[in-house]
Amino acid sequence: MRENSSLTLVLNRTFRHWSLLPAVALFVALTIYPVANLFRMSVSTIEFAQAGEAWTFTPLRNLALLRADEVVPAAVRNTLIFVVAAVAIEMVLGLALAIIVAGAARGKGLIRTVMILPILVPPVAIGSIWKLLYNYDFGIFNQTLAALHLPPVNWLGSTSLALWSVVIVDVWHWVPFVFLILFAAVEALPVDVLEAARVDGATRWQLLRRVMLPLLRPAIVVALLFRTILAFKVFDEVFLLTSGGPGTSTELVTLHLYKVFFDQNQLGYGSLLSLALIAAIVAFLLVGRQAVRLARP
């Protein structure tokens, strides 16, 4: 690289300005229109006639639909249980595995490749295949139970169990996500800090609690943040596994949203439901952050 070329000079002098520019430009170009459209739809009723669209401004009607929707309470309850359970398990397992694998003397690359296999499989295949694993008559779980002379389990057909069966699939699918982020964070930890602590005679547990976890905090927060958002948005697997049944036992907000926005073509109310979901995620994250702050001594 010629150090004194004029381009390099300009790039250097204006680095601060252009470094953010591509991201902002892309976001302005690709998100403003769809998001504005989403807001506009959420206060409208859209009907199709004469091969065209007729928009009417009906914010109150859409709100009334939301309030009267009898599926929403169950969907919200299930979604919260699902998100809290799945994300908590995934964070704990993902963090533990990241630390263990990072500590392995050899074969880290191979283990990491194996660990990310589940997120490589398309969700539609995951849903279809786990449905077979859970199959009452032929599934591998019930076959195993039968071999152990235990009674079969109604994994997806029982209202009390179905949601947990779905959580198990989600954990299998998404622990790799948490693992991948935290493994990278552990690998990027400054060596000398840990060395110093060890030389000072810290036990393993102290090293983990007092030194590693605080240093890993930014990565843990990001993993938690994005895992939570993605868990709220879970769709394909549950759609294929249970479609929200039996009854309302695995009905989730996104499944309901799909029915309203897509199956029933209610674009206005569907958009409002979609905004309500976003508001719920934001509220959940803020409450979560506050709870963590209060819990910390």
Add this chain to the structure above:
Amino acid sequence: MNTSATALSLPRSATTTPATAVGGGWIGTTLLALAVAAVLGPFAWILTASFKYQIAIYSGEWPFTPTLSNYAEVLFGRRSDFVGNVVNSLIVASASTALVLVVGTLAAYSLQRFRWPVWVSAGFLGWTLVFHMIPVMTLIGPWYVAFRELGLYDTRIALILTHVTINLPMTVWLMRAFFRELPPEIEEAALVDGCRPLEAFRRVTLPLVIPGLIASGILAFIFSWNEFPVALSLTSRDLATVPVAIARFAQQYEIQHSQMAAASIVSTIPAVILMALGQRFIVRGLTLGAVK
């Protein structure tokens, strides 16, 4: 923290990773073995299913007579475009990953290091996060209309641009977390030594966040690789990607598990290879620059 810049920017030897101190022990080993088994169990099931006839999958037959017919159908079947689908996915996923890494890392660095007014930094970060929360199904209609108007419907460009947008929030936030872990003194020292800002970023800071770049890259690649609704809407048969092709096996009345399993296995292999290559590319490119 008063560590010298040079000590940290030196490449680490493989044996002294920090976590060696914490991980390990028989509990760790047992847990790891369990985790690998739990991950590989269903995966092994998919692998065996790919060698079974549908009826053997249905009845959970074991042992079974293996067949290669599913692979033959997926790869060479008269109706199958699967090889083309894999090529499409590889192009779209690699291009969008490369782009999102560049754009996202620059943005993350910029937000972390330069003193942007709060409305810019918080505004941008908040916007990306909220955008990430929007159910994708509500974005597809407007994107379809926009790309059709631009004459970009059914092109890889449309798919790459949307995938970069979808993956940008996670990349920015992740890379920002990695930049935050770095003490600012390192770079300041480099600047004092006469490095220009861009050079300091490229030669000093970036090599220190290689694990972060790799993790973000793998995630962006995977999310692009598996993205279904946008890929479905913005392309037709010729440019369909792997998840769209695999979803075709989930038919109205029956799911063709045998071929779906074979297709899943077939598509996993090039993806793993490409990710390994990409990783090597990042490490080589950045560490060579750092040693100088």
Add this chain to the structure above:
Amino acid sequence: MIQHARVICTSFLVAALGLSAAAIAQKPFADVGKQPPITILIGSTPWYPAFEKVVGIYEQQTGNKIKLDVVPFGGILEKARNAVRSGQSPYDLMTLDTQWTIEFYDGGFLSPLKEIDAAFELPKEVLSYGDSGYWNAQKRWRTADGGKLMAYTVLGNVQLLYYRGDVLKQAGIAPPKTWDDVLAACAKLNEPPKMYGFVARGEKGNGIRYDWQSVMLAERASVAKDPAAGDYTVTINSPQAKAALDLYIDLLKRCGPPNYGSLGQGDVIQLLATGKAAMGDVVTAAFASFEDPNKSAVVGKLDTVALPRGRSGANGAVIGNWNAGIPKNASDPQKKAALSFLRWFVTYDAQHAFAENGGIPNRSDVFTSDLAKQPRFRWMPAYLETQKFAQQELGYAEGAQVEQVLGLRLNQALIGEMSSAKALNTAAREIEDIFRKSGRKTGTLPPLPE
């Protein structure tokens, strides 16, 4: 560049198809002249290979090109909506599930076939499938009476009662004619977990709604009083509907596996294909896969009859067909080309070839042709019988919403979360609310005692 890629791929497709169709080079089944290439939107379904073969024959005979954009089942509606809602449609012909057609008819998104060519007529042998191709814009209803022909059926599916010929014979049971026969037969045959007497869908949503409605029709019950005449009084909580629901719950609980509440079409097919079920309520289109040794352990053992009568003495079956229509925003020459294909496709010869390759033909004369005598087409008599009484259901704009209500409440009654009376009362109230919100003349029956 994109154009270029398309041309390559199209010709590749043609080459691949041409190879198999080369043997059938002959005089066209219908004279359609030289037409520009068209693109067809079609879903990935078990009958798609048959359709693809017939398209290959068309290309071979006429020299006209057709590009098939085959998309996952879950993506067809999305693609079709996008295509018609803005600019020029990328598709010249779209195959749509019967439930979706209403949205496209009502929104004016399809060209009436006679507006493309005033001389176009469907041959009288083509089955009507409850007039699902016609749309009366005044009544907002699918009927040939005052309606325009918007589309026609490329594949008509109805549920049939599948039964194991060998098992029933051995037990000395005649093929069931009434739902009570099914109940009686399954009492004898049911031997879980080795053999289930009868399986049908209990899964929440479309599954239970669709399968149950056959029993509902057999009990002469209905969802709304007379939608064709604009009377949307909700009648789903009638004593007849309750009888139908109680019967259905009885059938599934007494004859099926313990996961009856989550049983979907795939599960039902799996249970029949593995030989675990003696009888089942399954679509006609699944028959071919039961005859494929790679997919079935009961090849040659399953027979079919029309769905049984209820205690009311009526038969009931719900039609689930695929209609092909031409988007209004396609160009005129493309529309003509698409219609030319449709004209060719309804000829006896084309339908005969479609059936031979595993499709379900839409012409009555194919069902009485030489094919019906072949063992692999032994479902044909039952299918033709079913056409006499099969009906379209939920044929109004609110259909998808009504389906969600029924799909949930029926499932809740099945798994015991509510009594059947309460489930139907609740559904009636909710459906009435849906109709009221869209401005229909509606009301409801007095509630059933809970």
